[in-house]
Amino acid sequence: MAEGFNTEGMLDVYLFENGQLLEQLQEIVLEQKDEECFDEDSINEIFRTMHTIKGSSGVMMFENITAVSHKLEDVFFYLRESHPQNVPHMELVEHVLEVADFITNEMDKLQNGQQADGDATEILASIDKFLNSIKGGKREKEKIIEKNVHEEPKQFYLAPMATDASRFYKIYLTYQPDIQLANVHAYKIVYSLKEIAEDLLFYPEDILTNESSAEEILENGFKILLQAQASEEELREIMQEGYDLKKVDIYECTGNEFLQGFDSFGSEIRIDLESSVEEIEAKAEAEEGKEKAKEKSKEKPIAPGDFVIESKGPGKAKKLAKDNPKKTEKTSFISVDVNKMDKLMDLIGELVISESVVLQNPDLKVPGLRLDNFHKAAGQMAKISTDLQNVIMSMRMVPLTNTFQKMNRIIFDVSRKLGKDVEFEMVGEHTEVDKNIIEHISDPLMHLVRNAVDHGIESNEERAAKGKTEKGKVTLSAKTESGKVWISVKDNGAGLDRDKILAKARKQGILDYTRDDNSYTDKEVYQFITLPGFSTNEKVTEYSGRGVGMDVVVSNLQSVGGSLEIESTPGQGSVMNLKIPLTLAIIDGIVMEVGNSSFVIETGVVKEFVGIRDNRLVQEPNGEEFIMIRGEGYPVLRLGEWYDLKDYKADTEDGMLVLVEVEKKTICLLVDRLLGKQEIVVKPIPEYVKKVKGLSGCTQLGDGSIALILDAAGLVE
Amino acid sequence: MNEFDTQKDKYITFKSGNEYYGIKIEYVNEIIVYQEITEIPESEDYIKGLINLRGKIIPVVDVRLRFKQKPIEYNDRTCIIVLNVNDIVVGLIVEQIAEVVEIQEENILPPPSIHNTDKVQNIFVQAIGKVGDSVKLLLDPDKLLNDDDLTVLEKVNDENEVEGE
Numbered sequence: 001m002a003e004g005f006n007t008e009g010m011l012d013v014y015l016f017e018n019g020q021l022l023e024q025l026q027e028i029v030l031e032q033k034d035e036e037c038f039d040e041d042s043i044n045e046i047f048r049t050m051h052t053i054k055g056s057s058g059v060m061m062f063e064n065i066t067a068v069s070h071k072l073e074d075v076f077f078y079l080r081e082s083h084p085q086n087v088p089h090m091e092l093v094e095h096v097l098e099v100a101d102f103i104t105n106e107m108d109k110l111q112n113g114q115q116a117d118g119d120a121t122e123i124l125a126s127i128d129k130f131l132n133s134i135k136g137g138k139r140e141k142e143k144i145i146e147k148n149v150h151e152e153p154k155q156f157y158l159a160p161m162a163t164d165a166s167r168f169y170k171i172y173l174t175y176q177p178d179i180q181l182a183n184v185h186a187y188k189i190v191y192s193l194k195e196i197a198e199d200l201l202f203y204p205e206d207i208l209t210n211e212s213s214a215e216e217i218l219e220n221g222f223k224i225l226l227q228a229q230a231s232e233e234e235l236r237e238i239m240q241e242g243y244d245l246k247k248v249d250i251y252e253c254t255g256n257e258f259l260q261g262f263d264s265f266g267s268e269i270r271i272d273l274e275s276s277v278e279e280i281e282a283k284a285e286a287e288e289g290k291e292k293a294k295e296k297s298k299e300k301p302i303a304p305g306d307f308v309i310e311s312k313g314p315g316k317a318k319k320l321a322k323d324n325p326k327k328t329e330k331t332s333f334i335s336v337d338v339n340k341m342d343k344l345m346d347l348i349g350e351l352v353i354s355e356s357v358v359l360q361n362p363d364l365k366v367p368g369l370r371l372d373n374f375h376k377a378a379g380q381m382a383k384i385s386t387d388l389q390n391v392i393m394s395m396r397m398v399p400l401t402n403t404f405q406k407m408n409r410i411i412f413d414v415s416r417k418l419g420k421d422v423e424f425e426m427v428g429e430h431t432e433v434d435k436n437i438i439e440h441i442s443d444p445l446m447h448l449v450r451n452a453v454d455h456g457i458e459s460n461e462e463r464a465a466k467g468k469t470e471k472g473k474v475t476l477s478a479k480t481e482s483g484k485v486w487i488s489v490k491d492n493g494a495g496l497d498r499d500k501i502l503a504k505a506r507k508q509g510i511l512d513y514t515r516d517d518n519s520y521t522d523k524e525v526y527q528f529i530t531l532p533g534f535s536t537n538e539k540v541t542e543y544s545g546r547g548v549g550m551d552v553v554v555s556n557l558q559s560v561g562g563s564l565e566i567e568s569t570p571g572q573g574s575v576m577n578l579k580i581p582l583t584l585a586i587i588d589g590i591v592m593e594v595g596n597s598s599f600v601i602e603t604g605v606v607k608e609f610v611g612i613r614d615n616r617l618v619q620e621p622n623g624e625e626f627i628m629i630r631g632e633g634y635p636v637l638r639l640g641e642w643y644d645l646k647d648y649k650a651d652t653e654d655g656m657l658v659l660v661e662v663e664k665k666t667i668c669l670l671v672d673r674l675l676g677k678q679e680i681v682v683k684p685i686p687e688y689v690k691k692v693k694g695l696s697g698c699t700q701l702g703d704g705s706i707a708l709i710l711d712a713a714g715l716v717e
Numbered sequence: 718m719n720e721f722d723t724q725k726d727k728y729i730t731f732k733s734g735n736e737y738y739g740i741k742i743e744y745v746n747e748i749i750v751y752q753e754i755t756e757i758p759e760s761e762d763y764i765k766g767l768i769n770l771r772g773k774i775i776p777v778v779d780v781r782l783r784f785k786q787k788p789i790e791y792n793d794r795t796c797i798i799v800l801n802v803n804d805i806v807v808g809l810i811v812e813q814i815a816e817v818v819e820i821q822e823e824n825i826l827p828p829p830s831i832h833n834t835d836k837v838q839n840i841f842v843q844a845i846g847k848v849g850d851s852v853k854l855l856l857d858p859d860k861l862l863n864d865d866d867l868t869v870l871e872k873v874n875d876e877n878e879v880e881g882e
Contacts, residue, residue, distance in 0.1 A: 346771075346773065350771060596756075597755065597756060597758075598755075642758075643758030643759065644758060644759075645756075645758065683774050685757070685767070685774075686767070686774065686775055686776045686805075686806070686807075687805070688764075688776045688805050688807055688862065689757055689760050689764055689767075689776045690760060690761070692757060692758060692759045692760060693759065695757070695758075698755075698767060698774055700769050700774065705753065705755065705769070706755035706767050706768070706769050706774060707755075708755070708757065708758075
């Protein structure tokens, strides 16, 4: 194809689209890895995916990717058309993943401006072997048959549903001599003819399994015998002479000639004329019988090399051995540059501000104005802008499904390599989290999941020795609770070994010598494993044990305001609980005023508001203040004093107490007054300003002014 | 490229106290009139706070405070020069914008030696530009905004008014 063709812009699209396709592919594969075989939809999906990747890679001239995807497509074509039994499913899954990995790897190279130069021969060979093995002995037999063309006519019929209106055609396709993969092009024609065909056969018939058929097609043309109700024009419509097809010859013929098969095309195949008609008819009948049988049980024995193209019988659903009724609805997505989203968010923010500027315009305050209609319109506008805000906010929310799927893959890989039998379960994967956060938790999750499989779950023998009957299992679950997302990675393995961790901690000098070992709570002990360089695993494995990991997990989580809690029961497994804020971008907050400044605090941490009638504050000698509310004392923090603000109300009776509870600790913030509750868009305080204790960000209020967001956890400290 | 050519040698000048200062125009995003500033507690005193620049929240620095001069009341001539220095966007509050001048390289002189003076502003002054009879103090925006040079400043002035990170 076009050398020196500028592919730069296309490369981005290519990488992006194929990246998504591969992700979907893995998802499908892993979803059904524990089944006995893929269901029909999946096979079609994988076939299509590979076909698309092959096509686009072909255009981009990445030959190795084209070759690999073509090979896998072959496999799935075979599965799809021939419904073979006893396909070693696991092996197939591995092949698909292998191919996906290969392509992903190549695409990474391309992304980094390198050449896609990976060597595909090994993969090709292994898939070839696999394909041959699932075709089994039949393949060999087929070869023999190929040699003895004279003995058996190689025509394979479907039940011809001939009606009077049917016409018979002989079609002769000549391809441009320089065309690549002529067999694939030929298959495309066959595929589109299938739609209208009542009966169809073609030669060479092994176009998809035999690479060399491409040469044969180029040399001798591609021949099709077709029985259909279509007119010659309609057929030409389908087989348009184009850049690939040099010539299309269509001859109408009689049914008899049709039954005689290809011999009238030329001398490549000679058919024993005497037996052919009866034989073929008999065969056709047999096929018809089979066809019916197939509808009942899907155990249609496939004749050697049987290359059946099914016509689309009315109401006849093609099914594979396993009928999987579970069909998850796919939402269609469009990917948008995050910068554009941010821009949109900013614009909407400004819209809200200009809205309030318009609606509270001093010009409207002129006495005697009739504003009924204005207020009506204004109300409508306010509603729309609120909706708009909600939409943009929800746009940033992404379900965890993809992240979880990736973990599935990791579990699959690690457990296979370690020879452990591990099941994977996802709960609540549709929980939505802000995109930014998802990016930050993917790595920590990966570590935890790997750890769970590698350290957590015992080897099969160990499990058997311990009398654990159930399979090793890793459960990944997510839920939203009180404005936080809780993700837990649970395994039913050995659990953490308290003594071992303590011993190791002592060795590393982390333990406080003044404390008795027993005085450490389990929680404290487990927390040790999150320290840098701490690993209790004796041997370093490919996946874990180097002691880097848990500390990275924790620091990654902390960077998004999350935390990690570890629970463990010896012998029964451990649970890693990740607590993550739902979003960094939007929080539901209480807006309050102190002096001239506005502050916002997350609604989730506010326990209650207390107005103070009489002076119930108790001042300690060191200046710290307490307040007694319903018999309990809470420390009071005067925000105005704390931040040294101007003009704040010093008299507590004028102010309002906000009770804030974080991690079982409660403090009271004394503010001047509450302004209201609203959803606010969190923006970071510009990095230029050094970090202020107790402030986590800033936001723009409806009137365009800026409010500072209080970080409850920071204040409690 | 053309854009840089037209911006070459151009400086935006503003008045602070009795002096005129210049900043290379390529660092300047825009100039806006003074607007309400939200203070940030516990920050350096020269950081006046945050402003909302069309949805973008940026910090603003009072140039007088940065120079350790006495603050003055803001009035309707007070402007904010929005600077973009290495992708850090900061507003600079100045008393009064003067003009955009072109100063050829041959008219730019090295700054006076630091040892002869205890004025803080010298560390921010990159060079002296001559325009006709007058002199503009050309500022190094990087130094103006960042505290990396704090140690130098402390050495020179031996004072601890500015809190570093």
